[in-house]
Amino acid sequence: KAGVTQTPRYLIKTRGQQVTLSCSPISGHRSVSWYQQTPGQGLQFLFEYFSETQRNKGNFPGRFSGRQFSNSRSEMNVSTLELGDSALYLCASSLGGQGNEQFFGPGTRLTVL
């Protein structure tokens, strides 16, 4: 069974631009969560989707948004990029519901210049 895939793996943008990151969960998984990882703040929760609905949202500005499609694939978008948005963005998939293991993708490394 293929693991969680994220595209692109690396991205370089400049301040003010916007970016879209993609995550394909493990086949059969319906829940997708996104995390931002930085050296200063560690791993921070962005949002969580289940069956195309955002079920939970972390403490990030409105520039960060996401969505989930009917095939469970998810995208997150960051508009008006700032230097501080440079980070590793990780996607996790699970079946959904209590107690399920969460499997992470390799991440997308975003660099904002």
Next chain:
Amino acid sequence: GEDVEQSLFLSVREGDSSVINCTYTDSSSTYLYWYKQEPGAGLQLLTYIFSNMDMKQDQRLTVLLNKKDKHLSLRIADTQTGDSAIYFCAERDRGSTLGRLYFGRGTQLTVWP
């Protein structure tokens, strides 16, 4: 479920046991997880324990949970140089019907040959 604490560094000799410690604050946590992250990679789920268990063993890994002290540990037997990585402890609170995890800052394990 927002304060997960870990020591930042641990060094051991190859062949010794490693013990990585974690404390958490949410007494309603249901599942506690250990993830491993190698340089440039995503998070690899190592093991997890349900909050009604005291111990879980999986090959070289032993997880101990002390609910009274809200203390979780990961013991790696016969540590190898390939175990060098960052290890994250994470908790999932009972209030979350889906997958939000709260992570510690990670423990950098260095294994010396």
